[in-house]
Amino acid sequence: MKIDKSIYPYILREIVWPRRSLVFFGMLLIIIGKLAALVTPWASKRLLDDVFPEKNQQLLTELIIYVIIAVLIQSITSFLLTRLLSVEAQCMITNMRIKVQKRVLSQPSKFFDRHSSGELVSRIMTDVAGIKNIVGTGLVQLAGGFVTAVFSIAILLTISVKLTLYSLIPLILFVYLTLKGYKIIHPFYIDKSKILASISSRLVESINGIRVIKSYNTEEHEVEVFEEGAMRLFENIKKTLTASALVTSSGSLLMGIATVFIFGVGGSMVIKGGITLGDFVSFSLYLSFMISPIIQMSTIGTKMTEALAGLIRTREFLQKKSEQEDEERSMNLPEIQGSFEIKNINFAYNKNIPILKNINFSVPQGSVTAFVGPSGSGKSTLVNLIATFNKIQTGDIILDHKYHLNKIHLNNYRKNLGVVLQDDFLFDGTISENILYSKPEASFLELQNAVKSAFVDEFTDRFKYGLDTVIGQNGMKLSGGQKQRISIARAILKNPKILILDEATSNLDVKSENFIKKSLENLMKNKTTFIIAHRLTTIEKADQILFIEDGEIKERGTHEELIAKKGKYYQMYNYQSRM
Structure with missing residues (x-):
């Protein structure tokens, strides 16, 4: 060499x-x-x-x-x-x-x-x-x-x-x-x-x-x-x-x-x-x-x-080059409303294996859109495009009817974004430090409101050091449900205009899930929300549900409309109900 x-x-x-x-x-x-x-x-x-x-x-x-x-x-x-x-x-x-x-x-x-x-x-x-x-x-x-x-x-x-x-x-x-x-x-x-x-x-x-x-x-x-x-x-x-x-x-x-x-x-x-x-x-x-x-x-x-x-x-x-140095992304956003138009989206990690095929749908401001379907169907890929974790290859995503997502400066867009993942990452530090990560300058009152909204205090009140408890690498000292609530509190504290929830209640027991459902309902008010859900009972109130399979939208509608169609969504819902 x-x-x-x-x-x-x-x-x-x-x-x-x-x-x-x-x-x-x-x-x-x-x-x-x-x-x-x-x-x-x-x-x-x-x-x-x-x-x-x-x-x-x-x-x-x-x-x-x-x-x-x-x-x-x-x-x-x-x-x-x-x-x-x-x-x-x-x-x-x-x-x-x-x-x-x-x-x-x-x-x-x-x-x-x-x-x-x-x-x-x-x-x-x-x-x-x-x-x-x-x-x-x-x-x-x-x-x-x-x-x-x-x-x-x-x-x-x-x-x-x-x-x-x-x-x-x-x-x-x-x-x-x-x-x-x-x-x-x-x-x-x-x-x-x-x-x-x-x-x-x-x-x-x-x-x-x-x-x-x-x-x-x-x-x-x-x-x-x-x-x-x-x-x-x-x-x-x-x-x-x-x-x-x-x-x-x-x-x-x-x-x-x-x-x-x-x-x-x-x-x-x-x-x-x-x-x-x-x-x-x-x-x-x-x-x-x-x-x-x-x-x-x-x-x-x-x-x-x-x-x-x-x-x-x-x-x-x-x-x-950093992703911020993309010459296409030169647009700075003003105050956004949060509506989306997804037009003719196609995406592939490997050119010979398409993941998304001709995806089209609209998302009104402040609405809740849920993606369901079998594993590997393309739900996470679609959400990653909306979150700008991946760049759109063909097609377009338009924000507020005029801002093309591929042209918006990433930092400017992501300051409006909040994400709660299925296995969200926690840092080796205290509980309060992990919640404040999304908004370090937040006041003590804002922190307390986020803690209560996500019912984090339900378990921290039992800890000797409360919110100052050190949780270890990736929260190894906490249960899955406790970690998830800290992640949700972190998103609540940021109070974003656009919210992405990837199985946000998947790690919760029934009692905690009921608490979190109520806190998420409050969090999602006046916010454009995208939810990836496997447990269909968590999205019954969504404004629209998209059933995705093999990279295509096979069915769309509200929970009631999809149940009435007795198609793929209906079959999945009935299967889960019997479990």
Whole structure:
């Protein structure tokens, strides 16, 4: 797998350039630090060639002062470099995570059908983390190491051209092998991100579905599935470490060979008087200053390769358009009334398998429309179109006789929408926090009214902490009926113009259902309501009932009219009545 070359201008434009002042300052610090480090080889030459032969105490004192100052400069620049760039890198990671999470949440519903929650968590948290090696000390050290190597080569050439050329031959070979090695390593990091996302996804699912796992006694199966993923990750990391180790060890080998040549050739030159002992020692030290950053650059390069893999995957998400960026959806709604005209709607998730076929009906303002029919008939798909969770493919939905649903800005439309699903989601927090989710700025009186209207207080009054009771992930500490009432209270609090109820009373016992029926009747007053119902007794008062089968409206009318027709609705109603 080749590296996408477009990632480099993206890094420069989006990551480095906005932080150019900090990056340039970091490079300045590392150059100052590296230049200060060059004092020690210079002082070593003076020590051997001038101080010892001449027994010059004053020069020795001066050299010691120079070395102390150089060490202090190195320490200060190292601290500032790490402090400034590491903090900025973490700041960038935080901002990038927020940016990616925001982009993920802005995607249409079909996006979440294709990506599991574990994969998305991995993209947001893990892939982004490696970026610290780009803006952190990694990029600056890479540049600083290059500058140091150039400086060192220049100084080495002034000491001995012959020795310098001997040292450059293995160095050039090492750089060539390193670049080849990175091309091998990069696909491993891409695969690592994918494997990690897959493992995370399964892990999240197994934890969320722990009751199903335990009820079917399949813990061993889940362990095997996780073990298989963990081993795939291990094999990937093993290949990555092996390739990285080969690059590093080849560098050490080549540099070792260079050192042997330098010792042999340099030692011979000292014996023959071609260079002084001080020249030889300082050359060896300067050589280490040339070699060390290059070896270090190979290590940093490995981390940069991993960062690139994560950034490529992160950019995939950032480049996705949000559903709010649909150029068709530019219309902002005024105060709406709530009437609908559904015209010639056809819809298919797969082109060869139509879900809805030529759906036509009208919904007056403030009326109640119920959808019934067998499972898989298209009821939920139709409701998802009305809720704008899916986009209309062919046909039209017109609001208030003039606003085309595909052209209305989503946020502007959804502020008028309230939804209560069959398995509505609750967050890990208190009961009051979950109800207030639909309207965080609501007053305490509004909250209390919603609680009473949905009969939430019927069970919270028995709890020690009342509305401040923490309910656990997805309300795991509550019964199905209690969770449903909290969801209904959340919709009541929002007080929307358009209401969608998907089996809103399905999880309630008879006593709770009677309470909720009364609260829903109050909630639905003056609101355009769409109901998906399997229990037909809950929709007897609906203004119109549409019986949908195989994606088509087979029957329509009020409860009384459909009973009188003695068709499919009548058969379903009689069947349920006998149960």
